[in-house]
Amino acid sequence: MTSTQLVPVAETVSKSRLNVISVVLVLGAITTLLDTTIVNIALDHLHTVFHASVAQTQWVATAYLLAYVAVIPASGWVSERFGSRRAWMFAVGLFLTGSVVCGLAPTLPWLIFFRVLQGIGGGMVLPITFSILTRAAGPARLGQAMVAVALPAQVAPILGSVLGGAILQSWNWNWLFFVNVPICLAALVLGPIYLPSAQSQRGHRLDALGFVLLTPSVVALAYGVSQTTGIDGFASPSVWIPLAIGVSLMTAFIIHSLRSKSPALIDVRVFARRSFGFSSLITFMSGFSTYALAFLLPLFYQQVRGETVFHTGLLLIPQGLGTMVFFLFVRKFVARLDGRFIVMGGVALTMIGIVPFALAGIHGGTVILLAAQFLQGIGFGAVTFPVTTLAFSGLSHAEAPKGSAAFSVVQRVGAPFGVTVIAVILANLSAGSTRAAGFSHTFWWAFGLSALPLLLALFLPRAQHAQPEKTSVMTD
Structure with missing residues (x-):
């Protein structure tokens, strides 16, 4: 650390x-969060617009x-x-x-290049957002601040x-990307005025070996997971080789991080902390439930119920x-409870909400399905x-940037991995049965x-959920 490091802004x-x-910070982050689903829901439309195969168009997302x-x-x-x-x-x-x-891309290859x-x-926005928020809030107000993101x-x-559906129905596909412009401009105007200033650490060197090891590993894992949609699933060489x-x-990289005498790109020792380690593991495992449902529900409505986009x-x-x-409401009443019980209750509610979809058929029961959602x-x-708050509450001021990056890696690899496993299960179960039956079994x-997250929640530290202040985030 150099002498130019500031005291904690909190x-x-x-x-x-x-x-x-x-x-x-939300103005900057929300566009990157919107962008995934707003574009993914339009992949079928883009494949028609550019007269390309589905496999080629998929690279817009990949x-x-x-x-x-x-x-x-x-x-x-x-x-x-x-x-x-x-x-x-x-x-x-x-x-x-x-x-x-x-939005201005003339051809599919150019669109794919610009998506890179x-x-x-987009990949840098969220971890830096968490880093700024963690430092600005401090442990006492972290729970309140985390709500905003x-x-x-x-x-x-x-x-x-x-x-995305509204844009495709009323305008053309270019507005899927142009919609980000006014929000980003507002963030860029307000950022220099309101975000806390932190001096750069001129003597802080990049962990070159760590970068060479970690970045390709994360890309290879993400690429391998993205290729499992083929007929061979995880058995395909295009999947297991990159994995x-x-x-x-x-x-x-883990060995390098543990042995390195100088600061590593990500200090893997933070995962040894009970709060950060188990919070990260629960986040990774949520790919099988939380993120998998985000994948399954649109397909269920479109392929089984025949709904439009x-x-x-x-x-x-x-x-x-x-x-x-x-x-906005429930969090206030459960804020004083042990964070483990809040997580377990959340997992239980999610599981209850899955059951009606596992029992649903082609027709009827829409009100029950909406209530389940x-x-x-x-x-x-x-x-x-609570999982996100627990993960970041244990980080010191100096650990916030790299801890944020580590948590984001877990989240961004775990989410597509869980979704892919569910997608492979859906493909296999749908092969020998009706489409409705395949979805039913996949929901089970x-x-x-x-x-899995329900069991892991038992190992979270016995700590109270971060207590919100009496006023809302938007009040003064």
């Missing part, structure tokens, strides 16, 4: 300033994912080396540039589906409403909020795999 940031900081995860490991170093505010502004600006050129640019910016993180993917390479490089987006709204209800939404909030698998 000592000088007032409550009202923290609220403003949270709002500005290229973004690979670029996104590739830069996460280095985001902590970038934040420390250039200052968190400068790094955040650069990431949002790069994402904005990528959004504009994506967009992914590089955790709520949009849960609701944005659902809103993305609705917004094997990714695991090997990741193992080498736009109607599907509307049908998914109760899930987002449930999450909002937890953050509402329960799922409450469950998502009850799991995500999601129900069973949801028990």
Whole structure:
């Protein structure tokens, strides 16, 4: 550490300033969260527009994912080396540039190339956001501050589906990317005014060996997972070879991080802490339930119920409403409970919300399914909020940037991995039965795999959930 490092900004940031900081950070982060589902729901449309195969069009999503995860490991170093505010502004600006050129892309190859640019910016935004928020809030107010990011993180993917469907129905595909422009511009205008300034650490060197080991490992894991949609699943060489390479490089990085005398790109020792380690593991395992449902529900409505893309987006709204209800109302009443019980209750509600879909047929029961999604939404909030808060509450001021990057890597690898496993299960179960029966059995698998976070919650530290202040995040 150099002599230029500032004291923790949490000592000088007032409550009202923290609220403003949270709002500005959300403006920068929400577009990257919206972007995944708003584009994914349009892949079939893009394949028609560009007269390309489904496999070629899929690279619009895959290229973004690979670029996104590739830069996460280095985001902590970038934040420390250039200052968190400068790094955040650069990431949002790069994402904005990528959004504009994506909307102007004349051909599919150009669109894929520009999605890489967009992914590089998007991949840095969220970990740097968590880093700034952790430092600005401090342990005592971290729970309150996390609400500002955790709520949009849960609701944005659902809103993305609705917004994507509306854009495709009313305008052309270019607006899937142009919609990011005004939000990003607002973030770039407000960022220099309200975000705390942190001096760069000029003497802080990049862990070059760690970068060479970790970044390709994360990309290889993400790529291998993304290729499992083929008929051979995980048995395909295009899947297990990159997965094997990714695991090997990741193992080498862990050894390097433990033995390195100078600061590693990510200090893996933070995972040895009970709060951070088990919170990360629960987040990874949530890919089999929380993120898998985000994948299954739109397919269920479109393939089993025959709904349009736009109607599907509307049908998914109760899930987002449930999450909002937890953050805005339920959270206040459970704030003093042991965080383990809140997580376990959230997992239980999610599992209850899966059952009606496992029992559903081609027709009827829509009201019950909507109510089930509402329960799922409450469950998502009850799991995500305390787990994220517990993970970051144990990080020191100096550990915040790299800890944020480490948690983001776990989240961005775990989510597609869980979704892919569920997708393979769906493909195998649908092969020898009707489409409705295949979905029913797959929902039962999601129900069973949801028990994993339920068991892991027992090992979380016996600590109270971060207590919110009496006023809301938006009040002064």
